[in-house]
Amino acid sequence: MRIKPGANTYGKNAVNLSRIIRHEDYHEFRQVSVSVALTGDFDTAHTVGDNALILPTDTQKNTVYALAREHFTGPIEAFGLTLSQHFLSRNPQVSQVRVELVEHLWQRMAFDGAAHPHAFTGGGSEKRTTVVTRTAAGTTVVSGLKGLMLLKTTDSAFVGYPKDEFTVLPETTDRILATECEASWEYTSAGLDFEVLHHRIRQSLLRTFSEHKSLSVQHTLYAIGEKILQENDEVKEISLIMPNKHHIPFNLEPFGMANTNEIFVATDAPFGYITGTVTREE
């Protein structure tokens, strides 16, 4: 059996770009990490080291900074569309361009109710994300968020599961539910108002998480996805990753105390890892 190249891709990752958008009397500040991935006709680079069709990743990086000057002024989806268009149209050897943008979010400071014109706080674990994938056949935009830490102190249960000889977990009708939520939803089109949609979908996610009478992480995950699809025709389907950030009641009985669901150990590992997609009937 002859040996041959299979699927392959390459590009520049972690192009960390900051920008100031200067208005007359205030500044916007934006910070993103951009990753470009090209797929195409690169077999001879692999097999004989011919780089004639390999656009250097250094050039990709420069292109991101150069195009940012004119084109990175709105939502990350718009900039991803520009970048993917640039790379696809200029490189006939490339069959697919994938541009991923992760935005670090900065909040404008405010004092006594007045927004400050140029000072910001940052550092949240939540990132806004998009992946724009472009081929000759079309373009998909899958946007979302990650690192969103959610927690509720009640309205979460887990009962009725199968038991076997390795079961120790007690059933509970009142536990902490906490997760570091990652969500990514596919838009039905590349021509939407991504700014409005992002905030509307995120708000729907938060509200459903807070209001849901959760019978399991899966149950809440689905409720979130279902609500987002119900309220947003622009979303084709949504995938959610909701690891279970366990807060386990600490056993105070050896010390003659009752733990009335108040004192918990927060653990990092191991953790339940719950993923799911909510979609529409064809």
Place this chain on the structure above:
Amino acid sequence: MRIKPGANTYGKNAVNLSRIIRHEDYHEFRQVSVSVALTGDFDTAHTVGDNALILPTDTQKNTVYALAREHFTGPIEAFGLTLSQHFLSRNPQVSQVRVELVEHLWQRMAFDGAAHPHAFTGGGSEKRTTVVTRTAAGTTVVSGLKGLMLLKTTDSAFVGYPKDEFTVLPETTDRILATECEASWEYTSAGLDFEVLHHRIRQSLLRTFSEHKSLSVQHTLYAIGEKILQENDEVKEISLIMPNKHHIPFNLEPFGMANTNEIFVATDAPFGYITGTVTREE
């Protein structure tokens, strides 16, 4: 020269404790990481392996959870005072107890202006901190914050520095100033309203950062410390760590473009590391 034990200390680190404080119609949620360090007469443990005076770190951990039930209901400083008192009073071999608490901050969700009774978001890099150090001679409380990401897009300069043959950096009168601020201030007493003081000092820090016409990181660091001391008699001195999170203008000239102070590379390494204490004349 005889060989002998020098300074030593031990304790349990990273005791990750979550708690729900249950009110009639809403819950509070708190999450801290507690570290205990004991100093004292432990020489025989080191030299001959006699553990008769070594309170196990596992017991320290249990004590944190057990005492949390009754005593962790207010600011971290209060809980640190309780824990340090417990360990010092019960262990005559211990000459100093140091309790460090790092609080992970959770924000109550709100919808349509209404606070939710039991749902929260978290994940900010900013932590609230305190170190309570107790000996027979007295107790000090050094509180602060860390991981506070601050950025301003203007009102920051750096000129007038010495030049030598290794100087490349151009002077600038308008640059991005960004830092991950760590501050720790010593209180004059262990009997203060730590909750009010924390928020007042933090606000003073933010406001000074935002308003200052910065001539260097050092200049801003001192201005912040000075303002906090001016406004808070309860603060004896304050130390600040303000690494310079560089945002470097990307050179667009090779591409025939001007970079009018808009497009930056955000770098992690190397970084300027600026530290300083602001104190009071004796």
Place this chain on the structure above:
Amino acid sequence: MRIKPGANTYGKNAVNLSRIIRHEDYHEFRQVSVSVALTGDFDTAHTVGDNALILPTDTQKNTVYALAREHFTGPIEAFGLTLSQHFLSRNPQVSQVRVELVEHLWQRMAFDGAAHPHAFTGGGSEKRTTVVTRTAAGTTVVSGLKGLMLLKTTDSAFVGYPKDEFTVLPETTDRILATECEASWEYTSAGLDFEVLHHRIRQSLLRTFSEHKSLSVQHTLYAIGEKILQENDEVKEISLIMPNKHHIPFNLEPFGMANTNEIFVATDAPFGYITGTVTREE
């Protein structure tokens, strides 16, 4: 369009398991992180919160520790096969079990040429990995390694690439080539000597990396994959991820010095991200 569950899976991640295998006059020490993922008929858990078919992730964790006692004595692939068989055979609602094992490698200490019976050093970034995927239709074993830091100081070039207006990178015939290699290869069968094969394949990878006259990362990646397939009929195909850990010559010219390819800046971001699969003609 009706809304409905799409693909979903769940399980326990990061089950951190250590074991001592006690021989008469020496010990083995093994440390792995196990992740279990179940796919199957879980729609009612999502849609109505019925957990009757949801084997708790806590039970999955217990099962890993319990089965480790008898079954985790050989290569991680063997333990993965045992675990996947257990979960698939006992849970008719589960259509696919995926077990991932990541092994932390410990080296036995040796003094004056003599292996120590029970003392070890660890801490390497390289991990040994396997993913066992089992369905009623069959079982695949995809093994590999990750975190393997490789570097060569010469025999690496990058020339002949396309230039455009965003090209700055100079061609070079002598650069540092460094990568954090991740490799995963699919075995042709679940009944092989995985211990011998792992070490043979790893050695082939190292040797090819060191000897190859590299014209690009892609070129070296393919050479490694090709050699492994040539030498190991038991490997069906192999995928490699080889990020380019750039070491960039530091510009000493402003200081009147030549940098004769000796002094470099090691950077973390951005980085080239090169991936590829090498496979066999059907």
Place this chain on the structure above:
Amino acid sequence: MRIKPGANTYGKNAVNLSRIIRHEDYHEFRQVSVSVALTGDFDTAHTVGDNALILPTDTQKNTVYALAREHFTGPIEAFGLTLSQHFLSRNPQVSQVRVELVEHLWQRMAFDGAAHPHAFTGGGSEKRTTVVTRTAAGTTVVSGLKGLMLLKTTDSAFVGYPKDEFTVLPETTDRILATECEASWEYTSAGLDFEVLHHRIRQSLLRTFSEHKSLSVQHTLYAIGEKILQENDEVKEISLIMPNKHHIPFNLEPFGMANTNEIFVATDAPFGYITGTVTREE
């Protein structure tokens, strides 16, 4: 009370420097992270923003790369001495220079017993360290290592400790002892053969860890320090940090199994944090 500057220092951290040392028929490869910290007369920078005495951290960085060309050819201690001398002698406003170097260790590949001339593997968590501190009054060299993962599967006990109402931990005469060791020792002089000494001290550390009949982490920590002082007159004192990386027996009893000290949970938090210094009688 007048407000005034207290202690302060600044410098460039994380200057990541790689170098090739080219010999006729083989290469050496070295990788270090350098941090420079200057203390001195910087009050006017803090109080009025006068940078006339502030050597920019960017210049410090350039100096590290420029001096590396001629001077970074031997142990990190020698390069630290050169750098500290440069900064102290050229900046009269500086009263103390502290240079910290952390070396990433690369191992030369070997095949069939033959060392490869230019290919290396890296990635170990263990780093070699030094801190050179220079003032007009003299120079100290404190060298060491960090990230050294050590584990032994027996010859470790913990008994005889005090019990109170929060004690749950059972005494044990046979447990896993694991730590991520950090050691730093002060040399008696700046004119020693640091290369030979580093390897001799490290070997002494490993051997003592492996052979010691440990009655506690403290006991082993002291034994290591004592042995190093006994065998090395060039070491004035040594400090060790040995966090207890707990491996806790997993409770198999609920499943009708005995855990004969074979199956363990490896935990990250909380952890015992044991530190100590071993010194010489004056």
